[in-house]
Structure formats: C-alpha cells, structure tokens
Amino acid sequence: MSFIEIKNVSKTFDGVNVLKNLNITVNEGTVLGILGRSGSGKSVLINMLRGMKEYKPDKGQIIYNIAICPTCLRVEPPSMEDKICKCSGKFEVKSVDFWNTDRKVFAAIKRRISIMLQRTFALYEDDTVIDNVIKSITGHDDEETIYLAIEMLEMAQMSHRITHIARDLSGGEKQRVVLARQMAKEPMIFLADEPTGTLDPKTAELIHQAIIDGVKNKGRTMVVTSHWPEVMRHLSDYAIWLDKGEIIEEGDPETVVQSFMSHVPLPEKKVEFKTGGPIIKMEEVKKHYYSIERGVVKAVDGIDLTVNEGEIYGVVGLSGAGKTTLSRILFGLTDPSSGQIMVKLGEEWISMTEKGITGRGRVKPYLGILHQEYSLYPHQSVLGNLTDAISLELPAEFAKIKALYVLHAVGFDEDYAATILTKYPEELSGGERHRVALAQVLIKEPNVVILDEPTGTMDPITRIQVTDSIRTARDEMNQTFLIISHDMDFVLDVCDRASIMRGGKILKTGLPQAIVEELTIKEKKKMLKK
Numbered sequence: 001m002s003f004i005e006i007k008n009v010s011k012t013f014d015g016v017n018v019l020k021n022l023n024i025t026v027n028e029g030t031v032l033g034i035l036g037r038s039g040s041g042k043s044v045l046i047n048m049l050r051g052m053k054e055y056k057p058d059k060g061q062i063i064y065n066i067a068i069c070p071t072c073l074r075v076e077p078p079s080m081e082d083k084i085c086k087c088s089g090k091f092e093v094k095s096v097d098f099w100n101t102d103r104k105v106f107a108a109i110k111r112r113i114s115i116m117l118q119r120t121f122a123l124y125e126d127d128t129v130i131d132n133v134i135k136s137i138t139g140h141d142d143e144e145t146i147y148l149a150i151e152m153l154e155m156a157q158m159s160h161r162i163t164h165i166a167r168d169l170s171g172g173e174k175q176r177v178v179l180a181r182q183m184a185k186e187p188m189i190f191l192a193d194e195p196t197g198t199l200d201p202k203t204a205e206l207i208h209q210a211i212i213d214g215v216k217n218k219g220r221t222m223v224v225t226s227h228w229p230e231v232m233r234h235l236s237d238y239a240i241w242l243d244k245g246e247i248i249e250e251g252d253p254e255t256v257v258q259s260f261m262s263h264v265p266l267p268e269k270k271v272e273f274k275t276g277g278p279i280i281k282m283e284e285v286k287k288h289y290y291s292i293e294r295g296v297v298k299a300v301d302g303i304d305l306t307v308n309e310g311e312i313y314g315v316v317g318l319s320g321a322g323k324t325t326l327s328r329i330l331f332g333l334t335d336p337s338s339g340q341i342m343v344k345l346g347e348e349w350i351s352m353t354e355k356g357i358t359g360r361g362r363v364k365p366y367l368g369i370l371h372q373e374y375s376l377y378p379h380q381s382v383l384g385n386l387t388d389a390i391s392l393e394l395p396a397e398f399a400k401i402k403a404l405y406v407l408h409a410v411g412f413d414e415d416y417a418a419t420i421l422t423k424y425p426e427e428l429s430g431g432e433r434h435r436v437a438l439a440q441v442l443i444k445e446p447n448v449v450i451l452d453e454p455t456g457t458m459d460p461i462t463r464i465q466v467t468d469s470i471r472t473a474r475d476e477m478n479q480t481f482l483i484i485s486h487d488m489d490f491v492l493d494v495c496d497r498a499s500i501m502r503g504g505k506i507l508k509t510g511l512p513q514a515i516v517e518e519l520t521i522k523e524k525k526k527m528l529k530k
Helices: 042-050 103-111 129-134 142-155 171-184 201-216 229-235 253-263 323-331 360-366 382-387 396-409 414-420 430-442 460-477 488-494 512-516 521-527
Strands: 002-013 016-027 031-035 059-068 092-097 113-117 189-193 221-226 238-243 246-251 278-291 295-308 312-316 338-345 348-351 367-370 448-452 480-485 497-502 505-510
Touching (some): 002 042, 016 042, 016 059, 016 221, 016 246, 031 253, 042 113, 042 189, 042 221, 103 113, 129 171, 142 171, 142 201, 142 396, 171 201, 189 201, 201 221, 201 229, 229 253, 246 253, 278 323, 295 312, 295 323, 295 480, 312 323, 312 460, 312 488, 323 367, 323 448, 338 360, 348 360, 360 367, 367 430, 396 414, 396 430, 430 460, 460 480, 460 488, 488 521, 497 512
Parallel strands (some): 031 221, 113 189, 189 221, 312 480, 312 497, 367 448, 448 480
Antiparallel strands (some): 002 016, 002 059, 059 092, 338 348
16 A cells, blocks of 8 residues: 655755655555665655655655544554544545645654664663653553563663663664664654664664564564665665665665665675673773781782673682782772773763762663672562662562563573562572572673672582573673683683783783683692683
C-alpha cells in the first residue's frame, strides 16, 4: 500500500540544485534505503520528509497517504482505515499534500514521524538513561511506560547502562539511547540519516541490529540513508542510488549496491579489535609513606599503566608488591603521592586526583570494587542483597528482572537464577556466594570493575565458576576488569593482558603467558600451581 509519494520534487540551496525532479514511492511496512556519497542530497530529502521548515520543496509534492481520525486528528498508516481510534472515532484514509496542508494536520503527521540523525545526541544530559527514554513516551500509564522504556533499551542493547547519567556515556552509547527514545515514540514512520556513519564497526552492528529488531521486524515504514553499502544490504527492502540530487539507479538493494561499488570504490573500514581504546591511564603514579620501623616505604613507585575498554587486565605479584595499594589509588580510596590517574567517562578524560563532583566524584559511581573479604547481608535473600544496590524508584517486578539479568551475566542459568532469588547466603555454596557478590557489584552498572584477589582460597570448581563468570559478565555487560591477584594460573585463564609488580614497580606488561617467563623461581613456586 502506497504510504509516501515523492512527486517531481526539486530543491535549491544558494543557487545549487540539491534535489532534481525526484519521484519515489514508499509502501507501508517497507524500508527504503537511499545510498549515496556525502553531498548527494540524502540528508536534504530526509529533513524534507520530516517537515523541517527550511527544507520545503521548491517544486513538487510530498504526499502522505494516511489514516486520520477526524475527531482527535490522530494519524496512523493507511492500513488503519475504518479501525476505531482511542477516542472512539473511526480512522479515514486521506491523501495529504504535506507541505500544503492545514497546519494542524501537518503537525499531527510530524508528531508521528521519528528521526535519528548522524551524531546528534538530543538527550537530557543530566538524566539517567531510562529517564531519557521515559520522557519520550506518551499515552501510557506509569507502569506501562516503565516497561516500554525497558523493552526499548533492551532492544538497543543498553540494559547494562540503564542507571548511567546521559552525559557520561560514550558517543556510540548515546546514539543507542537516542535510538531507544525514537523507537519508544512508536512512530508510524522512522527516518534514519546516516545512523552509523561515524561509529566503530562493533557499535554500528549493534545499531543495525536494534533498528532491525525495533523498526523493520515490527513492520514499521522506514527511510534510511547511508554512504556505506552494508547498511543497504542489512536494512533496506528497496534501494535508491542518489548522486548530485538525481536518482542514478533503483531496485533490489544488492543490485544497486553492486552498481554503486563499481562506480564509487570505498576505502576499507578499519579492522575491528576485540577491545576498545584506553579507558584507564596511569602515569608516573607513586605512593610513598613513612614507617617508624621501615622508614620510607615505596608502596607504588612510578607506575605507568593503560587498560583498554572491555579488557580483562591482570596485575600480578607476591604479597607486598604494591598491588592492593595500586587498586585503592585507582578507586580513589588512597591518594597518590604524585602522578596522574585518568579514567575515560563517555567522551571525556577525568582526573582521579582531582577531588569533588567534577573530578573523581563524577567517576566513582561508575567504578565497582570487590574486595577479597567481601560479605553478603546474611539476613537478606539473594534478591534483597542485589536490590539494595538499586537506587532507581522502579516497580518491584523490574528489580527482579534486573537481578535475574545480572545473575545470568555472572554465569547462573536463567531458570536456576530464579530459584535462588529467595535463598539466603548460608543456603548457597561458596562459589555461588562469590558470584552473587560479583553480581552485587555489577548491578550498579560500573564501567570498570576492580577485583582484589578474587580467587582467595577457592577450591578448583569455584575458581572455574568465577573465571566463567568474569568472562560472561564482560561479554554480556561490556565491563572492563582490573584483576589484582597472586594467582598466576587464574590470570592465565581469564586475563587478556597482564603486568607483573615487584617492589612497587611494574616490570613487564604483555600477554599472560609472557609474564610467566618473567617470574622468579620464588614467584613461580608461590604463584603457579598447575
């Protein structure tokens, strides 16, 4: 069924013809992909379809074939003809010349169109992720609104950042929240202008999948523009190659892509790495203090350390090497004597040596630490132990959903996780208690998790469970881990990279197996058991 008709549309900016006599039809429930290089006119057309004032066509028409309720002016796709509106009116099909219609009808159509622009983060910067999505939802009661917001964030794969403040997200994460907001409006038409043009391949794939799940698979009508052929392949049902405002070719996406590629060779995209860029940087960090018995003690003595986002990084050494002091400095529990500690939050680098709400006070909510001597509340159930960490005012059912999500992330089978929610710590095994303690840290949604001697005196089975839990949590929740340990076997099993500390200094950094080669006979005897 014809939904959008673009008829003989032309547009000129500053004497330049940016759109030239375009004729395009978009059927209801289909995805139109517009492929073209920068400057081809893609964004102009998208903004024209959205009704942005300065993009009114110079010639031609944008026709929307809609179902409209004459009582309340609610607008829906044409397939809603003769259906009953919420106000009890009946929808009637009408062809509307969008740019030459009644102001009220123009506004009614515009309200039912969502748009996602390239690198435009229209978020409430001081609100949480979930509050940003909630504010975009209308027409539902409070409980329905919350669950719709949760559903949209799950679709955008942002469940692990639900309590984060919007300003503290990375660019790619903000883009996914914008997508969740736009999907939550339940639009009749979704417009996406270069939605992944400047994102890294991993984040781009997440956005593509979210658009497929939240828009395409729900049968919503969409127009998406891009200069990347894979976007056309993944998302569109019908494609148009636009160049200098004119249609060069249209039809099956693969055919159009092949023609485009043969005429417009593109540079290869960068190889995707398993981990992101640096998230922690420590430069020349020192912690010296005076002891009556020992004189000046150099607990940390000129440390340089870089940890990448999504990495599981190990710092190994015998007792007294300075490992725990290093972790306390990073977490902000101990001030360094000198040096710089920087943590990346969103797109900004924040100094952990700067006190106050603009310094480490801003970062600390996004750091989690599990001490060796962790403990659970003995008189609280597993659910109570986890939900005590949630500060959001959400229905109890959501607290349960979130608890189950994080228990699954630390390696519990979903069905089994549901059975232990009502159990108390003493009813769990040692390995289960340890994983619940880790879940208690992760449920606060930290970007970086510090684990201080996580294996302790664990038995072999528990060690395997904790190893699997850390890897699963990293994959499920995009966590970065810094593991402080004297257990070299554990570091070999779980860490991507590691550093060895001795006498307050880092002596070598590399793959865990390379670190083993640097161990002294004494260290091997105490740190290796396999």
